[in-house]
Amino acid sequence: MTSNARELAQIPSTPSGRRNIVINGAMQVAQRGTSETSSATSNYLVDRFRSTNSGGQSLTYSQESDAPDGFANSLKIKVESTFTTGATDLLGIGQLIEGQDLQHLKKGTSGALATTLSFHIKSNLTGNVAVELLDRDSAFRHIVALVNISSANTWEYKTVTFPGDTSGALDDDNAASLDFHIYFGAGSNATSGTLATSWASYVAGNRAAGLSLNSNNFGSSTDNFISITGVQLEVGSVATEFEHRSFGEELALCQRYFEKSYPILTVPGTSTANGCVVCDSGISSTSTRYFIFSANNFKVTKRATPSLTIYSQNGTINNISKYNSSTTLLSVSSVSNETDGSLGTFITTASGDTSEPYNFHWVADAEL
Numbered sequence: 001m002t003s004n005a006r007e008l009a010q011i012p013s014t015p016s017g018r019r020n021i022v023i024n025g026a027m028q029v030a031q032r033g034t035s036e037t038s039s040a041t042s043n044y045l046v047d048r049f050r051s052t053n054s055g056g057q058s059l060t061y062s063q064e065s066d067a068p069d070g071f072a073n074s075l076k077i078k079v080e081s082t083f084t085t086g087a088t089d090l091l092g093i094g095q096l097i098e099g100q101d102l103q104h105l106k107k108g109t110s111g112a113l114a115t116t117l118s119f120h121i122k123s124n125l126t127g128n129v130a131v132e133l134l135d136r137d138s139a140f141r142h143i144v145a146l147v148n149i150s151s152a153n154t155w156e157y158k159t160v161t162f163p164g165d166t167s168g169a170l171d172d173d174n175a176a177s178l179d180f181h182i183y184f185g186a187g188s189n190a191t192s193g194t195l196a197t198s199w200a201s202y203v204a205g206n207r208a209a210g211l212s213l214n215s216n217n218f219g220s221s222t223d224n225f226i227s228i229t230g231v232q233l234e235v236g237s238v239a240t241e242f243e244h245r246s247f248g249e250e251l252a253l254c255q256r257y258f259e260k261s262y263p264i265l266t267v268p269g270t271s272t273a274n275g276c277v278v279c280d281s282g283i284s285s286t287s288t289r290y291f292i293f294s295a296n297n298f299k300v301t302k303r304a305t306p307s308l309t310i311y312s313q314n315g316t317i318n319n320i321s322k323y324n325s326s327t328t329l330l331s332v333s334s335v336s337n338e339t340d341g342s343l344g345t346f347i348t349t350a351s352g353d354t355s356e357p358y359n360f361h362w363v364a365d366a367e368l
Contacts, residue, residue: 021097026244027074039056049095115161123149129183135170143197146195183211255298261297292347306365313326323359
């Protein structure tokens, strides 16, 4: 396994087609919003990138315009409230990838292929971060490398090449099979062992051993941050130039996992009529009201049956609005979805007015 920093990636001979396995690596798409403070143990802001925050620390995630040349956006993670790293803390950012999109890696065969992860990273701190590939299908196998941030407040380009793994095939399905994670803070539960520098069975203490980003004390100041963009995972032992995709293509790839009725720049829960679904009501034999919207509201077929969250026009969660009065609300008692949404979605309420239609917004989440 190798790790290095380079000014410009060389471009070897590669097959045509999409090289970058990562979705939204340039941090272009942020359907959920451009800034959020959260202590959730895992969190999405910029599409497809999931945080790890096992200790529930208060962090602010934001899509920023600060980026290296050739990029317009980055994902920034900043300390909101100071904290001392505890044994159970693990702080990172990464992406979970479907097994059916990874079969070309030939993992678990004698011909398993090497992969290279490349990215641009910036922090006010210096020292080592840990980069992990994690196989979820083979009793949790993993491999980890340390990457050094050498200059504070400077965009640096990093590459890590991981050898192919001849053990443990990846499932050919729509579930999470392989993750990559970049860890910038970790407690003793993740650092007490020996870094897993070759593919091995998962050991928690080997995930981030040697992490030293300013002595592994990320929570020491509210000035502390880490930013990342230009993330690419590809087959081969050489990092190629970042594969830029159009915003429209990147958005469609993201919408397989998360989609909303709101306009692209509008945060879910905002009071707006733009994008509202308008529907009539129907009455079942038990006089329960059903409000139905067709799956043609989904621009992209979902990875799996999505969970649905409903908002009224004025942004009240779990409510719908009477069409001629955005403040006349009707509480939603249940939401059900048929398969991936292709057969329709049913919103159930206990009452309603047959004389007028209703409108609402929806958010569909099929993330891994």
